[in-house]
Amino acid sequence: MIRFTLRQFRAPAATAYAAMAVIAIVLAVTGPRLAHYYDAHVVGCQAAGNCNAVTETFLGFYHAVQASLGPVLLVLPALIGIFWGAPLLAHELETGTFRLAWTQSLTRNRWLAVKMGVGGLAAMAAAGLLSLMVTWWFSPLDRWNGNRFTPAMFGERGIVPIGYAAFAFAFGVVGGLLIRRTVPAMAATLVAYLAARLGMTYLVRPHLMTPLRVTTAVLLGGKNGAAPASASTLNPQDWVLASNTINAAGHVIGQDGTITVNGTQGIMFATGPGGVSLAGVGRCPNIPAGTVPGRDPHSSSLLQACITRLGIRQELVYQPISRYWAFQGLELAIFLAAALALAGICFWWVRRRLT
Amino acid sequence: MTAALHTQDLGKRYRGRWALRGCTLTVPPGRVAGLVGPNGAGKSTLLQLAVGLLRPSAGTVEVLGGPPAHDPEQLARVGYVAQDTPVYAALSVREHLRFGAWLNPRWDNELAGRRIAQLDLDPGQRAGKLSGGQRAQLALTLALAKRPGLLILDEPVASLDPLARREFLRHLMEAVAEHEVSVLLSSHLVTDLERVCDYLIVLAAGHVQVTGEVEQLLATHHRLTGPRRDPAAMPGGQQVIEASHTDRQSTLIVRSEGPIHDPAWTVGQLSLEDVVLAYMSQANCAGQASRSGLEAVR
Amino acid sequence: MIEFHLDSRSGVAPYLQLIQQVRHALRLGLLREGDQLPTVKDAVARLAINPNTVLKAYRELEYEGLAAARPGVGTFVTRTLSDASLPAHGPLRQDLRRWLARARQAGLDDESIEALFMSTFRAAAGEDVA
16 A cells, blocks of 8 residues: 555655755755855954945845745645645545545555555655755854744744644645545645644744743833833844833833823823823823923933833843744644644544445 | 355435335355346445445445455455446556555456456556546456455446447456356346346345346246236235236236246246336335235235 | 357247257257367357356256266267268258249248248148147
8 A cells, every 4th residue: 555655646746856856956056155155254244344235245145045945835834735635535535436445455544544644754754854955044044134933934944844734734634535525625725724824823822831021121212202122131033922011010001112092102291280291101290391202301311210210111021032942842743733633533534434 | 155245134324315225135155146226226325335335324234254344354355346437547557457466465466467468458558548448347357356255346337338338248257257256236227137147136216126046036927918807816826016907908027936827817928127127116116105006915 | 169149039048048059059060079068268258148057058968968067178068969860961951052042033032931931841840740
């Protein structure tokens, strides 16, 4: 059965691995040059004093490769689910060949186990290999950008694509089994993959581990009268989930160093007999009406003192970069578990229900 | 000896409707058994139950002494050709034989190769490009080369032209002569089965109407023509299967173990098709009206 | 070696037809003692019938003493049915040919010839009995 599955799998696997070979060649040719440029010029640009020019060149290095291969790990698992997973069982059910396969001398369980096993392993291998190549190639750029923990980049590097591929494949197989038609199963797989990825990225991943919190002062200056505290306490690669302005009691009153009152952002002043009051928060006496923060240094510093006295601070909620690989591992485990659960559904359905 | 197929009160229900019900029969080994009935009678359901593609809703089924598709050994003993003979369209004839060899421990590669050569099939041709007759022959080769003890064929010649039909049955009979394999094949055309079957099962409206050796059936069923008579007035040993009347004459199809002695009747011989049609029309009437009238008092 | 054929509309059971054809061949001298009858496989391949039918016919022939099965080899004729009248067949056949030619010259078609022959044959057979 293994040999037969490989024979049936020949065409889709060949296309995929041929494409990967092309990608590998492109990356192998261009990657070392990119890394070399980074090491030779970008690293020492501060000392050389030409950082602007150097980084501009660096960020535009092999722009075509960056643009085309950046999203490749985003797309690969979906393609695997659609072109490897969905037709696996749907095609046999559509054409009736399952009646031929199930009356040879092997049980349905073994038939299914080999088909899913071969396809699933090939999917994970492809995703793993591709991720290895892409992560290696982009590492100088990633080091410069420091954004690998962000929602946009997290899923396109490291080991999580292996889990995505396994999940998309398994979902494709189940979809084909339940829907029994290849094309609708492909559509369903695409939708499920997008939903799972978006759901994980925005709803689940932030809470995989309890985020850390750090409080800093709100410093005036800049738009709307305040500027977010410089994230000097945080590693630039840390994943900032939220930057909240909190009052003395710890309640969130705004975002990103501003105060939001009644849905409107910005520090609101109200003039009145007692001086300036920060609307909804407290009063700042001794500050003349009409003060616009940032214009007049004296009143600005008075306002700053008032803010500090009222206990208005900024709280950063974040996941530190030291947790990056833990997160990769957790997310990989979740998607693999989901894939296994879907595979279990397949076995149950084929055994009990497809009669 | 173990029966080729044995069912006890076998039934299958799809969403509230019984496609097959109360099916009890025993097909002796070494026969070419024909399963005949109108479309929708439950023939395909019965065969798929025998092969393990369907699970019974009621009753039991045994092939060659064991439950269908129970383990690889049992699966190896039964060969099956499904309706419309599915094949892997993208794979060549040669690759289908390899498929058979990989998936069957008792695969006889020499037999398979010989048959393919005999049939003039190009081993390199993709199965999707074969004609209906060639596909049926390929499917038969796959089923035969695994050296089964029982071969089950679901309407194998239904969509074939007369020449392809004759060729298929010819090759099937050759294989039976050579390998001592029991055969169970279904058709809705009796003429296909008349030449090749020595055991018959008539299925209509989801129920078994009659089973038996063909010779026995032909010897015990007769056409009686004579003056008009009420079928209910027939003697006990003679069961009326079908009756038609004009104002003066009755034509009855009866089943009788012993000879017909009543001189009023002209006794005529029946072809197998006549017998089958009689039982099928009986099933039709029984389904439409109440269970009276056409069935004789025993 | 003879070849079998089947008339599916004759109303005669297939195995009986096979027996009849063997006996007919024996009578005409087409089959002689020691000749091999078609193997079951060949007969089945030619006629697309159940092998049991052929086996049954051969068993019946064995029972009548006309043939005997040699396991692993085939079934062979053991006795002929042709009688002493065989030498007379030749001249009789020639006479028939001449008669047929005359009938055609007289303008009779196939059906008329057959009807004429059958009615005369039956009448003569009836006279023989009576």
